[in-house]
Amino acid sequence: MGSVMSTVLFSRRHQSSTKGVPEIFSEKELKYPPSFQSRVICCASKEVLQTYLAWRQNDCHVNNLHDTCLWMLVKEGETERDAQEFLKGTQKQQKNELLFQKFRINYKNLPAMYRQGSCIFKAEVEENVKYNENGTPVKRLRRKARIVQSENIAGRSFWNELPSLLKEVGGFTEDVDKVNPEYVRFFQFEKKLMPSTWIVVRIDGCHFHRFSEVHEFEKPNDKQALNLMNSCAVAVLEEIQDIIFAYGVSDEYSFVLKKDSQFYQRQASEIVSVIVSFFSSMYVMKWKEFFPRKELKYPPSFDGRAVCYPSSKILQDYLAWRQVDCHINNQYNTCFWMLVIKKGKSKREAQNCLKGTQAQEKNELLIKEFNIDYNELETMFRQGSLAFWEKEDITMTHENTASVETSHRKVIVEHCDIIKPEFWEAHPSILDENHLLFEALINNFSYQHESLGKVPLP
Ligand code: GTP
Numbered sequence: 513m514g515s516v517m518s519t520v521l522f523s524r525r526h527q528s529s530t531k532g533v534p535e536i537f538s539e540k541e542l543k544y545p546p547s548f549q550s551r552v553i554c555c556a557s558k559e560v561l562q563t564y565l566a567w568r569q570n571d572c573h574v575n576n577l578h579d580t581c582l583w584m585l586v587k588e589g590e591t592e593r594d595a596q597e598f599l600k601g602t603q604k605q606q607k608n609e610l611l612f613q614k615f616r617i618n619y620k621n622l623p624a625m626y627r628q629g630s631c632i633f634k635a636e637v638e639e640n641v642k643y644n645e646n647g648t649p650v651k652r653l654r655r656k657a658r659i660v661q662s663e664n665i666a667g668r669s670f671w672n673e674l675p676s677l678l679k680e681v682g683g684f685t686e687d688v689d690k691v692n693p694e695y696v697r698f699f700q701f702e703k704k705l706m707p708s709t710w711i712v713v714r715i716d717g718c719h720f721h722r723f724s725e726v727h728e729f730e731k732p733n734d735k736q737a738l739n740l741m742n743s744c745a746v747a748v749l750e751e752i753q754d755i756i757f758a759y760g761v762s763d764e765y766s767f768v769l770k771k772d773s774q775f776y777q778r779q780a781s782e783i784v785s786v787i788v789s790f791f792s793s794m795y796v797m798k799w800k801e802f803f804p805r806k807e808l809k810y811p812p813s814f815d816g817r818a819v820c821y822p823s824s825k826i827l828q829d830y831l832a833w834r835q836v837d838c839h840i841n842n843q844y845n846t847c848f849w850m851l852v853i854k855k856g857k858s859k860r861e862a863q864n865c866l867k868g869t870q871a872q873e874k875n876e877l878l879i880k881e882f883n884i885d886y887n888e889l890e891t892m893f894r895q896g897s898l899a900f901w902e903k904e905d906i907t908m909t910h911e912n913t914a915s916v917e918t919s920h921r922k923v924i925v926e927h928c929d930i931i932k933p934e935f936w937e938a939h940p941s942i943l944d945e946n947h948l949l950f951e952a953l954i955n956n957f958s959y960q961h962e963s964l965g966k967v968p969l970p
């Protein structure tokens with residue numbers, strides 16, 4: 513038996529607030545961007561993959577049978593809690609009988625997609641690509657994604673009859689008798705991030721070179737595209753309270769989670785996937801707001817990684833590195849596109865012109881050839897963008913009453929130097945561990961007071 517290494521990306525919806533996608537729910541507005549959490553499971557053999565599939569399909573069946581009963585009971589007038597209570601401990605057979613006797617539903621007749629889930633695989637299909645002069649079609653084999661439902665996706669009869677799966681993975685020699693989820697969970701790869709360290713999740717647009725070409729972004733910097741990135745980053749900070757700071761440039765954003773964060777029990781794949789998927793959904797949702805006259809031609813995607821930094825000093829060094837990178841790239845790109853657009857040079861000629869030039873020489877080139885003072889260019893282009901929480905004092909004035917001073921926290925976006933210490937000195941609360949700890953204690957304490965009906969702390 514040949515050995516197979518397959519990677520299964522297990523994904524589950526993170527929040528139930530998905531209202532739909534425009535093509536499918538044409539009458540419904542997408543109210544909130546969905547996000548997904550994911551987990552990597554390495555299947556070291558075909559048998560593990562087979563057991564994994566059997567487990568997931570069994571879960572689909574068990575959950576769907578339960579949910580069908582639950583919502584039928586609720587439709588009948590039961591409260592959700594009573595219906596849950598009623599179904600507790602019931603076996604499959606009893607649920608089938610309940611559906612049949614009380615609601616005249618034969619569970620087996622419900623749509624296969626609900627009971628069995630869906631499989632997508634690539635299959636070779638013959639397609640007419642063109643016609644000869646004499647009118648006969650020229651056919652080619654193309655790989656196309658197919659969606660199918662099947663009673664037993666881990667069974668030999670399903671798997672071994674699909675040529676593409678047989679070719680990629682090989683056949684299953686036996687059927688799975690009993691699903692043993694513990695066996696599959698054993699292969700689950702859990703990467704818990706080191707405790708008490710700053711977690712940085714850096715996301716980066718996939719193939720944004722192409723994405724920016726297709727969407728005709730201004731070169732080298734498209735202000736609206738960067739504003740869109742910033743707006744999505746603000747939404748991420750608002751959504752995930754443990755993120756205390758973010759720095760973005762071009763198609764990337766670094767999100768910093770507080771040192772003692774317990775978000776997803778510090779599991780890297782969950783944290784990264786939730787941030788990446790929420791950001792990507794938000795990007796699509798907000799597109800029209802920033803590009804009202806441009807059609808989004810295809811959905812963008814972002815990759816992500818998590819890195820731990822043990823001290824605020826090293827974290828600041830990391831952020832400084834990203835800002836230095838922003839500066840170097842922006843200065844190069846400004847010169848490059850000026851040479852191409854304004855001087856009519858080819859991309860290769862522009863590259864050769866800039867080869868080996870230092871920062872000072874590039875600044876001189878911009879001044880001499882194009883009358884551009886690099887330091888006068890937009891700060892957002894030169895220094896990137898920071899997003900962080902800040903207290904805002906507001907005075908509320910009501911008619912006939914004295915004005916009241918209140919303060920609330922708000923995510924703001926700024927463009928400034930984070931390499932020098934001044935920014936961090938002016939905003940000590942961002943990385944102040946004692947302050948954060950103190951705040952957490954206060955919040956917790958005042959919450960307990962409120963829940964006990966006592967006066968909350970000021
Ligand atoms: P991968 O990240 O490896 O998938 O490649 P990538 O094509 O996304 O390139 P990379 O992340 O290294 O760099 C980002 C790319 O996005 C830049 O090279 C530009 O081509 C493009 N880009 C980002 N921001 C802008 C912008 O404001 N205007 C334009 N015109 N292009 C941009």
Ligand code: MG
Binds near residue numbers: 716717719720721
């Ligand atoms: Mg990229």
